[in-house]
Amino acid sequence: MNYQEMLESAYKEVEVSEECGGRFEVMRVKGHHEGVRTVISNFLQVATCLRRSPTHLLKFLGKELGIQGEIKGERLVLSRKLSSKNINEKIAKYAKTYVICGKCGKPDTELDEEGGKLFVRCLACGNKNEVHKI
DSSP: OOHHHHHHHHHHHSOOOOTTTTTTOOOOOOEEEETTEEEETTHHHHHHHHTSOHHHHHHHHHHHHTOOEEEETTEEEESSOOOHHHHHHHHHHHHHHHTSOTTTOOSOEEEEEETTEEEEEETTTOOEEEEOOO
């Protein structure tokens, strides 16, 4: 078997997942209203796509939107009716602040807490930026 045949064989065996929309794209929320509440059905997928804790993302949304929310299974239940456009804008703001590297623009980051301060540390370029704790 030559190199090209082995490569084609490997591509057939490997399953490529594009759940998050390619290299990096903030996943859009999917949800509906139940009475006066808003239910986001893919909340855990959104948090996983951002590679952040669902509770950290929930704290941010709660503060930005001025609401209370509760994670129930894979869903997020918010205390009042909100448009998906508004929620998606806040999640994009979260990604810009807590996920995307301010220096190289890559999403390959992690949150580090040192001495009571929170930092976004880039795994690609090594940059370290302090961000506000939620």
